[in-house]
Amino acid sequence: MTGVPPLDWDEVERLFTTALALPDAEARAWLAAACAGRPLLHAEVEALLAAHARPGLQLEHAGTTVVRPPAPGSVLGNYRLGDLIGAGGMASVYRGERIDGAFAQPVAVKVIARPMTDAVAARRVRAEREILAALRHPHIVSLLDAGVTGSGHAYLVMELIDGTPITTFCRDRRLPLAGRLDLFRSICSAVHYAHRHGVVHRDLKPENILVTVDGTVKVLDFGIAKLVEARKAPGVDLGVTAEGTGPFTPTYASPEQVRGIALTTSSDIYALGVLLYELVVGARPYETQGKPYDEVVRLVTQVDPPRPSARTAGPGVPYALHRALAGDLDAIVLRAMAKEPERRYPSADDLGADVRRHLAGTPVVAREPSVGYLARRLLARHKLAAISLAFGLVALVVGLVATTWQARVARQERDRAQAVSRFLGNVFRSANPTATTGPVTVRDLLDQGAAALEKELAGDPAAQAALMFVIAESYDRLAVEDRAAALLDRAVRSWDAAGDTHHRDMHRALRLRGRIYRRGGEFTSAIATLARALHSCHRARRRGGATGRRGGPRRTCVVAGAALGAHDGRSPAGTNPLRRPLRGAAAGLALSLSDERE
Amino acid sequence: MVDLSLLLDRWSRGDREAFEALIPLVYDELRRLADLYLRNERDGHTLQPTALVHEAYLRLSETNGQRIETRSHFFGAAAMAMRRVLVDHARKRRAAKREAPLVTSAEPAFETPFDVLALNDALDRLAAISPERARVVELRYFGGLSIEEAAKVLRTSPTTVKRHWTFARAWLLRALGPAA
Numbered sequence: 130m131t132g133v134p135p136l137d138w139d140e141v142e143r144l145f146t147t148a149l150a151l152p153d154a155e156a157r158a159w160l161a162a163a164c165a166g167r168p169l170l171h172a173e174v175e176a177l178l179a180a181h182a183r184p185g186l187q188l189e190h191a192g193t194t195v196v197r198p199p200a201p202g203s204v205l206g207n208y209r210l211g212d213l214i215g216a217g218g219m220a221s222v223y224r225g226e227r228i229d230g231a232f233a234q235p236v237a238v239k240v241i242a243r244p245m246t247d248a249v250a251a252r253r254v255r256a257e258r259e260i261l262a263a264l265r266h267p268h269i270v271s272l273l274d275a276g277v278t279g280s281g282h283a284y285l286v287m288e289l290i291d292g293t294p295i296t297t298f299c300r301d302r303r304l305p306l307a308g309r310l311d312l313f314r315s316i317c318s319a320v321h322y323a324h325r326h327g328v329v330h331r332d333l334k335p336e337n338i339l340v341t342v343d344g345t346v347k348v349l350d351f352g353i354a355k356l357v358e359a360r361k362a363p364g365v366d367l368g369v370t371a372e373g374t375g376p377f378t379p380t381y382a383s384p385e386q387v388r389g390i391a392l393t394t395s396s397d398i399y400a401l402g403v404l405l406y407e408l409v410v411g412a413r414p415y416e417t418q419g420k421p422y423d424e425v426v427r428l429v430t431q432v433d434p435p436r437p438s439a440r441t442a443g444p445g446v447p448y449a450l451h452r453a454l455a456g457d458l459d460a461i462v463l464r465a466m467a468k469e470p471e472r473r474y475p476s477a478d479d480l481g482a483d484v485r486r487h488l489a490g491t492p493v494v495a496r497e498p499s500v501g502y503l504a505r506r507l508l509a510r511h512k513l514a515a516i517s518l519a520f521g522l523v524a525l526v527v528g529l530v531a532t533t534w535q536a537r538v539a540r541q542e543r544d545r546a547q548a549v550s551r552f553l554g555n556v557f558r559s560a561n562p563t564a565t566t567g568p569v570t571v572r573d574l575l576d577q578g579a580a581a582l583e584k585e586l587a588g589d590p591a592a593q594a595a596l597m598f599v600i601a602e603s604y605d606r607l608a609v610e611d612r613a614a615a616l617l618d619r620a621v622r623s624w625d626a627a628g629d630t631h632h633r634d635m636h637r638a639l640r641l642r643g644r645i646y647r648r649g650g651e652f653t654s655a656i657a658t659l660a661r662a663l664h665s666c667h668r669a670r671r672r673g674g675a676t677g678r679r680g681g682p683r684r685t686c687v688v689a690g691a692a693l694g695a696h697d698g699r700s701p702a703g704t705n706p707l708r709r710p711l712r713g714a715a716a717g718l719a720l721s722l723s724d725e726r727e
Numbered sequence: 728m729v730d731l732s733l734l735l736d737r738w739s740r741g742d743r744e745a746f747e748a749l750i751p752l753v754y755d756e757l758r759r760l761a762d763l764y765l766r767n768e769r770d771g772h773t774l775q776p777t778a779l780v781h782e783a784y785l786r787l788s789e790t791n792g793q794r795i796e797t798r799s800h801f802f803g804a805a806a807m808a809m810r811r812v813l814v815d816h817a818r819k820r821r822a823a824k825r826e827a828p829l830v831t832s833a834e835p836a837f838e839t840p841f842d843v844l845a846l847n848d849a850l851d852r853l854a855a856i857s858p859e860r861a862r863v864v865e866l867r868y869f870g871g872l873s874i875e876e877a878a879k880v881l882r883t884s885p886t887t888v889k890r891h892w893t894f895a896r897a898w899l900l901r902a903l904g905p906a907a
Contacts, residue, residue: 138860141894142890145897146894176901177894180900180901181896
C-alpha cells in the first residue's frame with residue numbers, strides 16, 4: 130500500500146457524475162482522457178459507472194430514475210402494442226392485438242413501469258397470473274395473459290373495456306342515489322367473489338372501477354398492486370411511501386395500509402367504504418392531496434371522517450339527500466371505514482347485503498347492536514377498567530357538586546361542575562352506538578373523552594387537569610401507557626399553568642407518570658418525575674392541602690426507590706447523581722410529615 | 728422530564744450533546760413500534776421503515792403536545808435509529824436461525840435482496856472513506872428523507888446531496904457485489 134496515493138473521493142465523484150451526464154460513447158473517451166496516467170482512478174470511476182448501469186437498481190429511491198415505457202408497435206409475447214391509452218406513475222396501458230391471430234378480441238396491455246430483475250419476481254408474476262386468470266365474474270375484468278419481457282418489465286393482458294370511472298359516470302349521468310347504490314352492490318359482489326378466491330384487490334379506487342355505456346360495472350386490476358409491489362425489496366425499501374408516492378392511493382388506503390402493515394380482505398372493505406362515501410356524498414372523506422405524508426397518516430389512522438349526512442347538510446345541497454343519508458347510510462359507510470379491521474364488515478358480501486337492506490327498508494346490521502348488548506360486552510371485556518372509570522368520574526362530579534352546595538362559594542366552582550357534567554354527558558352521548566359504528570369499548574370512551582376534554586374545558590385548566598388524570602389512570606389500567614403518559618404530561622402542564630401546583634392529584638399524577646417511566650426503563654426520567662411528585666406532596670402538606678393519608682407519599686418513595694435501584698444497576702456504584710434531588714425532596718417531605726404529627 | 732422539542736431545537740442549532748440524548752429516545756420509540764407491528768403481522772408482510780419513522784414522529788411529537796418545528800432534524804435522528812432497529816432485528820433473526828433451526832415460527836421478516844447486515848457493513852466502509860456520503864444514504868434510505876430534507880439536515884445544498892447520493896448508491900451497489 131506504499132507509494133499509492135489514496136483516491137480523492139471528491140474527484141472520483143466529480144468524474145463519475147460528469148461521465149453519467151454524457152452520452153455513453155463520449156463518456157468513455159472523455160473519462161480516459163481525464164484519467165490519463167492514473168489507472169487506479171480510472172478503474173474506480175469505471176467500476177462505479179458499471180454498478181450504476183446495472184439493471185434493477187435495488188437501492189433506488191422512488192422518483193429518482195425514469196424508466197421509459199415500450200414504444201407503440203413493440204411486441205410483448207404474443208401481443209403487439211397499439212396506441213398508448215393510459216399512463217400513470219406505475220404502469221402504461223396500451224391497446225393491443227394478438228399477433229398469431231388466435232383470437233381477434235382487442236385487448237388492453239398493461240406494462241408495469243419498473244423493471245423486475247430477479248427470477249423470483251418473474252416466478253411470482255407467473256404464479257399470480259394463474260390465480261388472476263381463474264377469476265371469472267361479470268363485474269371483473271378478466272386477465273387473459275401475463276408475462277415478463279426480456280428487459281424485465283411485467284405486462285398483463287386484459288379485456289379492453291370501453292368505460293368511464295364510476296365517479297365520473299355517476300356525476301355525468303346525474304345518477305340518483307338508488308342507482309348509485311345498485312352499482313355499488315355489483316362492486317361488492319365482484320370483490321366478494323375475488324376474496325373467496327383468495328385475491329385481495331389492494332388498490333380499489335374509482336379509476337379502477339369502470340362503467341360501460343350500457344351501465345355495467347367492471348372492476349379492473351385485481352391483485353395487480355401486489356405484482357407492482359413484487360418488484361420492490363420488501364422491508365427495507367427506501368422511499369416506498371416516503372413522499373406519499375407509495376403504491377397505494379392515499380385517500381383510499383386503509384389505516385393498516387398507510388402504516389405499511391398486513392393487508393387483508395378487510396383493507397378492501399375499507400376502500401369500498403371510501404368509495405361508497407364518495408358515491409353518495411360526491412366528495413372524498415379526507416382531503417389528502419398535497420398534504421405531507423405524516424399528516425395523511427394522522428388523518429387516516431386517527432381522525433374519524435365526518436358522517437356522509439354531515440357533509441351534505443350545507444346550503445346548496447338538497448335537504449332530501451341529507452335526509453336520505455342520515456341514519457342507515459351514515460352507519461354503513463362508517464362501519465366499512467372503521468379504523469380497526471375487526472370492526473368493519475366481515476365480508477364485502479355483508480356490506481352489499483346491508484346496502485340491499487337499506488334499499489328494501491329493512492333494518493341494517495350496521496346500526497345494531499342494542500345499548501344493553503353493548504353495555505354487557507363492555508363490562509365483560511374490561512370489567513375493572515370500566516368500573517373504576519365510572520367510579521372515578523362519579524366521585525369527581527359528586528366532589529365538585531358537594532363543594533358547591535356546602536360552601537355556596539364561588540360561582541366559578543358551580544360553573545366548573547356544570548362544565549364537567551356537560552363534558553361527561555357529551556362523552557357518553559357520543560359513545561351511543563347509534564351515533565357511531567360498531568360496539569363501543571372502554572378504549573373508545575377514553576379516546577373520545579380525552580379528545581373532547583381538549584375543547585370542552587379549555588377555559589378551566591384545573592378541572593381539565595383533574596379529568597385528564599382520571600382518564601389517564603384508566604388508560605394505564607388498560608395498559609395503553611403511551612396515551613396515559615401523554616395525558617399525565619398535559620395534566621401536569623395544566624396545573625402548572627393554573628398555578629395549582631399544590632393540587633392533591635398532582636402528586637398522584639406525577640407518581641403514575643414516574644411509574645410509567647420506570648416500567649419503560651427510563652429511570653432517569655422516572656426519578657426526576659418522582660422527585661417532583663414528592664416536592665408537590667410536600668408543598669400540598671405545607672399549605673394544608675387535603676392529603677389525609679400518609680400512604681400516598683410512602684408509595685411514591687417506594688416507586689422512587691425501585692427506580693433508583695434499577696438505575697444504580699446501570700451506573701457505577703456510588704456515582705449516581707440522581708440521588709441528591711431525590712434525597713432533598715424526601716427530606717422536605719419527612720419534615721412536613723413530622724410537623725403534622727405534632 | 729425529557730423535552731423532545733428542546734433537544735431537537737438545541738440540536739438544530741448544532742449542539743452535538745443534544746443529538747446524543749435524542750437518539751436513544753427515538754430509538755426506543757421505533758423499536759417499540761417495530762416490535763408491536765412485527766407481533767401483529769402475518770407471514771409474508773413486511774414493515775416499511777419509512778412509514779414507521781413517520782409514525783414514530785407523529786407519536787413523539789404528539790406526546791410532546793406540540794408540533795416539532797424542526798421536522799427534518801427529527802427525521803435525521805430517526806434515520807440513524809431506524810438503521811439500528813433494522814440491524815438489531817436482522818442480527819437477532821440470524822442468531823435465532825443458527826441456534827434453533829427447527830423452529831419455524833411465523834415471525835415475519837425484513838427480507839431484502841441483499842440483507843440489511845451486508846448493507847450496514849458496506850455503509851460502515853463507505854463512512855470510513857467518506858462519512859458525509861454515508862450519512863446521505865442513511866438519511867435517504869433509512870429515514871426516507873427527500874433530497875431537500877437531507878440537504879437541510881446536512882446544512883448543504885440539494886445539488887451536493889444529489890451528487891453524493893448518486894455516487895454513494897453506485898459505490899454501495901458495487902460493494903454489495905453483482906446483483907444477479
